[in-house]
Each structure stands twice: as structure tokens, then as C-alpha cells.
Amino acid sequence: MDEQRDSGATLDRRAELSEFLRTRRARLKPQDVGLPEFGRHRRVPGLRREELAQLAGVSVAYYTRLEQGNGRNVSAEVLDAIARALRLTDAEHAHLTHLAKPKQHKKKPASRTQQVRPSLKQLLDTMDAVPAYVVGRRSDILAWNRMAAAVFGDWAELPVAERNWARLAFLRPEYRELFVGWEQKAIDIVCLLRMEAGCYPDDTRLSALVGELSVKSEDFRRLWATHDVKEKTYGVKELRHPLVGELLLRYESFRIADDGEQSLVAYHADPGTPSAEALRLLASWGTDATRAGQDSANRRG
Structure with a gap:
């Protein structure tokens, strides 16, 4: 609404994508996705990047770039595979797609005044x-x-x-x-x-x-x-x-x-x-x- 505060700043989409993937990966354990858990002490919470990449059928380097916030040119098929590997809900899958491919999800201008009929x-x-x-x-x-x-x-x-x-x-x-x-x-x-x-x-x-x-x-x-x-x-x-x-x-x-x-x-x-x-x-x-x-x-x- 016009009366609301507007700082002029925007959210960092690349950082949002990076943190979202990292937190979704951290909540999964190897046994959750049918992978063996080697060693008693893991240095990272949840799945390692290479384990997630294996589950999604992509290279570790490709997934690493995506988790670093570089979603440019990523295909819908790859996002679907990563969503399945991460066990994302429908809402989380949609959120991942919005973060990685924002140009395909154009919305009405954010600055417009909200009116109720x-x-x-x-x-x-x-x-x-x-x-x-x-x-x-x-x-x-x-x-x-x-x-x-x-x-x-x-x-x-x-x-x-x-x-x-x-x-x-x-x-x-x-x-x-x-x-x-x-x-x-x-x-x-x-x-x-x-x-x-x-x-x-x-x-x-x-x-x-x-x-x-x-x-x-x-x-x-x-x-x-x-x-x-x-x-x-x-x-x-x-x-x-x-x-x-x-x-x-x-x-x-x-x-x-x-x-x-x-x-x-x-x-x-x-x-x-x-x-x-x-x-x-x-x-x-x-x-x-x-x-x-x-x-x-x-x-x-």
C-alpha cells in the first residue's frame, strides 16, 4: 500500500537460493534417502553435496554452482530431480523454482496499491x-x-x-x-x-x-x-x-x-x-x- 514503508532495498535472490538449498540438504540424513552412513563423525549436518548430487543425477560441480546461488540456465527437469532428492513438498518445490528461475514467474508490479473489490x-x-x-x-x-x-x-x-x-x-x-x-x-x-x-x-x-x-x-x-x-x-x-x-x-x-x-x-x-x-x-x-x-x-x- 502507498502508505507503507519502502526502504528501496531488495532481497538477494542468489543468497536466498543458496541458503534454501543448504538448509533443505542439512535436514536430511543418509538413512533418510537410502544411503549408507560411513563413519561415526560427519563434518556437515545432513547430506553432503556429493551425496545429494548422486541422488539427483547431476555432477557435484553442477549442484555446487546451484547451491552457491547460480541458477542461470538450470532446466526444469534438473530442478525436479533436485526437489525429489531433497524430498521437497509441493510448496518447497515451487519456492525452489521461483528462486532459480524468476523470469519464468513474472507477477504484477510489487509497488501497486492493493485494492479490495x-x-x-x-x-x-x-x-x-x-x-x-x-x-x-x-x-x-x-x-x-x-x-x-x-x-x-x-x-x-x-x-x-x-x-x-x-x-x-x-x-x-x-x-x-x-x-x-x-x-x-x-x-x-x-x-x-x-x-x-x-x-x-x-x-x-x-x-x-x-x-x-x-x-x-x-x-x-x-x-x-x-x-x-x-x-x-x-x-x-x-x-x-x-x-x-x-x-x-x-x-x-x-x-x-x-x-x-x-x-x-x-x-x-x-x-x-x-x-x-x-x-x-x-x-x-x-x-x-x-x-x-x-x-x-x-x-x-
Whole structure:
């Protein structure tokens, strides 16, 4: 968004490729891939480069160049072979391809302002029984309904640049208290940002966000260094709400058809559960619940 910080710097794609391959190789042991483990003391964690090259069917020199960040002219077939050898998930395989062959994955300009269609905003407003919001690039929160404000806090009270899940999770103590499984929420956010870093290596705003969080949050630095990537489209979150207590909510995430950079995320509780009753209470309290919850969070912060 135009109001967000822009440092002018970009992420180093070659360094990202190098570190991603190195960390994926380090997590594998010879016995994981059917290779004998000679010697009791190995100087490197995980597989050696020559072992990985053997599994992928490429020369050691070729793989070494790739792990040093030189993905120029690498074929899709070689990347597929390396992905199989490294036991990559689908998300990790896609991330590797984005890092090694970025010109084949052109995206919309990173600087463009993210806009939510008016009809989508109207849809959010009609979902008056469930918390729902639209999230865009860099984990920016672009639009939300009244129930989302009642559950997660009134984001309208924040500057536009602060309406961002990464900043909320890592820089605001009240969100550590809100999410019972805060560590997993933090991991999910970092994994998505890592995927975006592969798709948009020239996104200066993403680079600025990563830089800011790396300076301000030790937890972010630790998780960012893992180079893990994944995309979660559904799951369960346990919350500790300041007004209604424990909430166990299921969520579903849907890509917006005409803008794959945006997702609609909606939460719901299983029928007949205490969490469903708690959501009903929050819905009946309306703006009073949002205001009271925000006041409670501010006092704790």
C-alpha cells in the first residue's frame, strides 16, 4: 500500500537460493534417502553435496554452482530431480523454482496499491456471524467485517502500515496473548513471507518489512533463518479472548479468483460448542464487544 514503508532495498535472490538449498540438504540424513552412513563423525549436518548430487543425477560441480546461488540456465527437469532428492513438498518445490528461475514467474508490479473489490467488501459485511477478513501481499490486512474486529481487535484504530499480520504477531504483545499457539501462528506467517520472497525478490516493501522485523524481533530472526515455506489453507486456531475466554475456531482460506494475491479467510466454531456460543455473544454485543476487547488488550499491553 502507498502508505507503507519502502526502504528501496531488495532481497538477494542468489543468497536466498543458496541458503534454501543448504538448509533443505542439512535436514536430511543418509538413512533418510537410502544411503549408507560411513563413519561415526560427519563434518556437515545432513547430506553432503556429493551425496545429494548422486541422488539427483547431476555432477557435484553442477549442484555446487546451484547451491552457491547460480541458477542461470538450470532446466526444469534438473530442478525436479533436485526437489525429489531433497524430498521437497509441493510448496518447497515451487519456492525452489521461483528462486532459480524468476523470469519464468513474472507477477504484477510489487509497488501497486492493493485494492479490495467493493462487492467483496459487501460480502464480508453480510457474514455477520463469523469473523472474516481479506489478506493480501506481505500479510497486509486489507478488509474485515465487524466480527473479525470483535475477535482480533479493531484494526481500523491502527495506521494502515500496521494492519499487517507479521507486525501484529511479532511486535504487539497482546497478540502473543490472544493466540494460545502463538509459535505456530508465527511460523505460518514467516513461511508465507518466505514464499513471497521467492515470488517477488524485487519487492522493496517486503524487504523493508523483513528488515524491520529482523531488527525488532529475535523470534522473527530465528524463524526466518529456517528458510521454511508452506501454505496453509485451513486449520484450527485456539484463542484466549479478553471478553469471552477460550475460543476454538476452524478457519478456511480462499484465493480470490480475479486476484490470486488476495485471500478471504473465515473462521467458525463447531455447532453446539462453547466457542459457538461465545461467537454468538460477541455478535450480539456488536461494536461494544470490539471496543471493550480493544480496551482490555490496551490495558494488558
